[in-house]
Amino acid sequence: MAVDPGKTVDLAHAMVMKPVAAADWLVVAPVVIPLVFGAVILMLRHETRMHASIAIAALVATLAANIGLLARVIETGPLVMTMGRWLPPFGISFAADALGASLALVATLVALVCAIYSLSDIGSIGRRYGFYTFMLLMMAGVGGAFLTGDIFNLYVWFEVFLISSFGLLVLGSEHRQLDGATKYAILNLVATTLFLTATAFLYGIFGTLNMADIARKVDGLRDTAPLMTLGVMYLLAFGMKAAAFPVNFWLPASYHTPRIVTAALFGGILTKVGVYALLRTLVMLFPPELALLSGLIAWVAGLTMVIGIMGALAQTDLRRALGFVVISGVGVMMAGLALGTGEGLSGTIFYAFHSMIVMAALYLLAGVMNGVGGSYSIRTLSGLYGAHPMLAAFALLLMLAAAGLPPASGLWPKVMLVRASLDAGYPWLAFTILATGLLTTLALGRVFILTIWRPRAEERLAAAVSPRLGYTVLAALSLPIVIMGLYPDPVIRVAQIAAGNLLDAAPYIGTVYPGGGGQ
Amino acid sequence: METALSATVGIFFAVAIYLMLSKHIIRILLGVAIFGNAVNLTIFTAGRVMREVPPIIPEALIAPDAATANPLPQALILTAIVISFSFFAFLLVLAFRAYQELGSDDTDTMRVAEPESEDLPPLGY
Numbered sequence: 031m032a033v034d035p036g037k038t039v040d041l042a043h044a045m046v047m048k049p050v051a052a053a054d055w056l057v058v059a060p061v062v063i064p065l066v067f068g069a070v071i072l073m074l075r076h077e078t079r080m081h082a083s084i085a086i087a088a089l090v091a092t093l094a095a096n097i098g099l100l101a102r103v104i105e106t107g108p109l110v111m112t113m114g115r116w117l118p119p120f121g122i123s124f125a126a127d128a129l130g131a132s133l134a135l136v137a138t139l140v141a142l143v144c145a146i147y148s149l150s151d152i153g154s155i156g157r158r159y160g161f162y163t164f165m166l167l168m169m170a171g172v173g174g175a176f177l178t179g180d181i182f183n184l185y186v187w188f189e190v191f192l193i194s195s196f197g198l199l200v201l202g203s204e205h206r207q208l209d210g211a212t213k214y215a216i217l218n219l220v221a222t223t224l225f226l227t228a229t230a231f232l233y234g235i236f237g238t239l240n241m242a243d244i245a246r247k248v249d250g251l252r253d254t255a256p257l258m259t260l261g262v263m264y265l266l267a268f269g270m271k272a273a274a275f276p277v278n279f280w281l282p283a284s285y286h287t288p289r290i291v292t293a294a295l296f297g298g299i300l301t302k303v304g305v306y307a308l309l310r311t312l313v314m315l316f317p318p319e320l321a322l323l324s325g326l327i328a329w330v331a332g333l334t335m336v337i338g339i340m341g342a343l344a345q346t347d348l349r350r351a352l353g354f355v356v357i358s359g360v361g362v363m364m365a366g367l368a369l370g371t372g373e374g375l376s377g378t379i380f381y382a383f384h385s386m387i388v389m390a391a392l393y394l395l396a397g398v399m400n401g402v403g404g405s406y407s408i409r410t411l412s413g414l415y416g417a418h419p420m421l422a423a424f425a426l427l428l429m430l431a432a433a434g435l436p437p438a439s440g441l442w443p444k445v446m447l448v449r450a451s452l453d454a455g456y457p458w459l460a461f462t463i464l465a466t467g468l469l470t471t472l473a474l475g476r477v478f479i480l481t482i483w484r485p486r487a488e489e490r491l492a493a494a495v496s497p498r499l500g501y502t503v504l505a506a507l508s509l510p511i512v513i514m515g516l517y518p519d520p521v522i523r524v525a526q527i528a529a530g531n532l533l534d535a536a537p538y539i540g541t542v543y544p545g546g547g548g549q
Numbered sequence: 550m551e552t553a554l555s556a557t558v559g560i561f562f563a564v565a566i567y568l569m570l571s572k573h574i575i576r577i578l579l580g581v582a583i584f585g586n587a588v589n590l591t592i593f594t595a596g597r598v599m600r601e602v603p604p605i606i607p608e609a610l611i612a613p614d615a616a617t618a619n620p621l622p623q624a625l626i627l628t629a630i631v632i633s634f635s636f637f638a639f640l641l642v643l644a645f646r647a648y649q650e651l652g653s654d655d656t657d658t659m660r661v662a663e664p665e666s667e668d669l670p671p672l673g674y
Binding site: 044182189193196203206208209211212215216219223230233234282286287343345346350408409476479480485 | 578581584622625632639647651674
């Protein structure tokens with residue numbers, strides 16, 4: 031295409047010429063807001079008293095942006111914004127569909143509640159060392175991972191939230207933290223490097239990194255390219271990030287070591303980013319490979335569920351038990367991935383919402399119990415019912431939720447997953463899901479009996495002051511749990527739309543490449 | 550060229566995995582550093598190697614008129630180098646601190662977070 035030097039060049043061949051609609055800026059808002067405010071807090075690092083209010087305000091703004099984004103995505107379908115105005119695949123696209131937007135929304139809600147609880151958990155030294163900066167940067171990384179439409183960019187966001195999580199994990203520099211952080215850091219770095227290796231091969235095969243571009247080219251390359259290798263590498267890398275058995279050992283080694291609010295953030299949010307990335311790559315990019323891997327993933331899911339909850343049964347430390355409950359929940363989500371059907375994936379997505387909120391709430395509950403009982407050990411915690419009946423009510427609700435019993439939110443995604451497993455011809459997987467629910471009831475029920483019902487040991491008096499802030503955050507997280515449990519229809523609809531977008535990527539591709547694309 | 554680079558990548562991965570199988574944190578970290586470099590070289594090779602034609606568009610054209618070297622892998626590798634270098638720096642400091650505080654760089658004896666002899670939960674009360 032030769033042009034005269036004097037003539038103006040028609041940029042429409044290379045660039046997006048339309049100005050970005052004001053509402054489309056919502057696509058990047060959930061990343062930009064925490065990033066900017068994280069930097070602001072860093073600049074104000076000596077004004078430790080202002081940190082918490084800035085962080086909470088930033089997360090409220092992020093939450094509002096996420097709500098707006100999800101509403102728009104549900105209404106009009108996926109939204110896209112390409113950086114630098116370069117036409118995709120040359121510019122990095124941010125593409126929000128119902129899956130990414132809804133997970134980003136729930137993650138921000140959890141982070142907001144954790145930020146409120148941190149008022150009591152993080153002192154001025156923790157603030158001085160950058161707790162709120164790390165937290166907001168981690169949320170920027172998580173939001174970026176959920177919303178980006180470019181697989182290399184996904185890697186970058188993984189690293190952004192990973193390095194922020196290192197900062198949160200070692201904050202305090204206790205011996206246990208250094209030990210846990212060493213294992214967490216090395217194994218997670220290996221996992222993201224594996225992800226990068228897979229992406230290098232993917233780039234060698236496709237010559238593109240834009241996920242919509244990959245999705246539309248993948249069928250043409252199926253006969254010649256080693257796509258199964260890519261699928262397996264992504265399964266391993268993201269399975270490690272999601273803490274699926276047998277690559278889950280970094281999680282119980284580290285999640286109980288940091289401040290309880292950090293543990294709540296991690297337990298609530300981080301493993302679900304791994305599950306999200308599994309869904310995004312395997313279901314949207316490599317569906318036939320996923321179908322072949324289905325049996326393997328079903329085994330991984332079943333073993334993750336059972337071994338996770340067996341680990342929880344063997345723990346004395348409440349936080350360590352919760353780490354294993356997180357792993358068991360990852361197994362439940364992997365079950366839907368193994369099935370690969372619309373209902374199974376909707377169940378997985380619904381379970382991800384549920385698990386984010388419930389796991390964060392359970393860690394915060396452990397924090398409140400430690401606050402009033404002075405211990406995390408279920409050997410010494412006791413008699414909380416007499417001193418704090420409200421706490422017992424929250425504990426009961428959250429434990430029912432984690433076990434998947436009504437009236438809490440865990441019931442419906444498990445119903446969907448069990449039905450989908452039976453429909454797909456995996457009765458043993460359905461049985462495993464139900465058995466895991468029973469074992470979860472046992473593990474957490476024992477915690478309830480010992481800490482709440484057991485009469486108080488005389489020498490160990492629970493603090494009489496009622497933990498107001500603790501009740502506030504537990505109520506804030508229990509509310510969506512009960513609402514999702516009693517009135518699940520809207521959530522199921524969102525999960526179904528999200529699963530539909532994954533299974534039929536045409537609307538997603540059509541948004542990134544309006545009119546068939548610029549090639 | 551690609552063949553030689555691929556073989557080098559293979560050697561890098563083998564060395565990295567061998568080192569990461571060690572029990573000693575410092576050897577694991579050396580393995581992680583080589584692992585990162587192996588991936589960078591993989592990206593470089595995956596972008597196809599070509600030295601002859603620089604990716605410069607002649608003034609009269611809006612697209613290059615022949616196949617040129619691929620500039621994208623360099624951008625990707627640069628990003629990956631920055632990330633892996635900063636992680637490596639963090640991990641070195643973390644490993645040193647852990648060694649100072651825990652007195653060991655052997656993962657078998659680093660059991661502060663997960664003590665070996667922990668009481669099982671009570672069976673009743």
